[in-house]
Amino acid sequence: MSRNTSQRPVKATTVPQAQGPNRRRSVASVPEQLDGDACQEAISLLLHCHDEPSVFKKMKMTLEHRQNLVHDSQRTTDVLKTFPRFLDVKGPLNQDFVLLFGEETSSRLLERWDTTFEPKVIEESKHLTKSTELHRLLNAAEKHAEDDDTNWDSDVASLLLLLHLLPPTAGRKRINISASDAEDKTVHFHKVYMSHLLKSHWAKSHS
Incomplete structure (x- = not known):
């Protein structure tokens, strides 16, 4: 009976999508994202910029680069070293959250x-x-x-x-x-x- 029974189609395995902090969120809706030398130049300017509107603008334009750091397990700890303005300027963290989740959710x-x-x-x-x-x-x-x-x-x-x-948190080296x-x-x-x-x-x- 088993030999004569037609094989059932194999169900495609679904890969669970990461949720919470591990989920990669799109920044496609955020315009003017810098990359390459332009991004590195903006990061360098942020280190010495004292004009808050300019700080917020540069932080907005480097959001995609920052998200790449956050989701790279080898470079996550470099976020505050690369963007120390999170520590001395009030508001950039909230701006990132709004850009990723929207005003209503934030x-x-x-x-x-x-x-x-x-x-x-x-x-x-x-x-x-x-x-x-x-x-x-x-x-x-x-x-x-x-x-x-x-x-x-x-x-x-x-x-x-x-x-x-x-x-x-589970893990050997944590x-x-x-x-x-x-x-x-x-x-x-x-x-x-x-x-x-x-x-x-x-x-x-x-x-």
């Missing part, structure tokens, strides 16, 4: 954060293994603690809780770090309003 996170995402992050974090840092962030996120030198406000604390929800250490490597926070208040108080007392 604003959706902040629009829905308070009502949709933040409560879920807090609830999921309650099921994690408790630690001093996690307890501190949960208290701040649920507004059980006043904002001081050791506690962030609810929004920032709930964003930092996301680091504790991220699973460790170095595992704690979620608390990852906070310092994610972004640096400075509560500048305290120094501003102290300066104002000092000025009044000596006037």
Whole structure:
């Protein structure tokens, strides 16, 4: 019976498309992308340019080159070395996100954060293994603690809780770090309003 049964057509195997940060997104809709010597010249100009409109323009024109770096496992760590203006100019990172995802998508996170995402992050974090840092962030996120030198406000604390929800990355050569250490490597926070208040108080007392 098996010999006489006609062979069934072999189904074509579908290769799953990478999602999330690993998905390669097209920059075809972004005009004036530079390559070759023109791109390298723009990158060199960015290092010494102090005119913010020019910085944003050059960053926009080098988006495709930057995406090539991001998706190259051997060169990913070179992104901030090649484009250090991410570190001292506010806005280029947001511009990249808008160019890749569009205005509607880029604003959706902040629009829905308070009502949709933040409560879920807090609830999921309650099921994690408790630690001093996690307890501190949960208290701040649920507004059980006043904002001081050791506690962030609810929004920032709930964003930092996301680091504790991220699973460790598998791989031989990857170095595992704690979620608390990852906070310092994610972004640096400075509560500048305290120094501003102290300066104002000092000025009044000596006037």
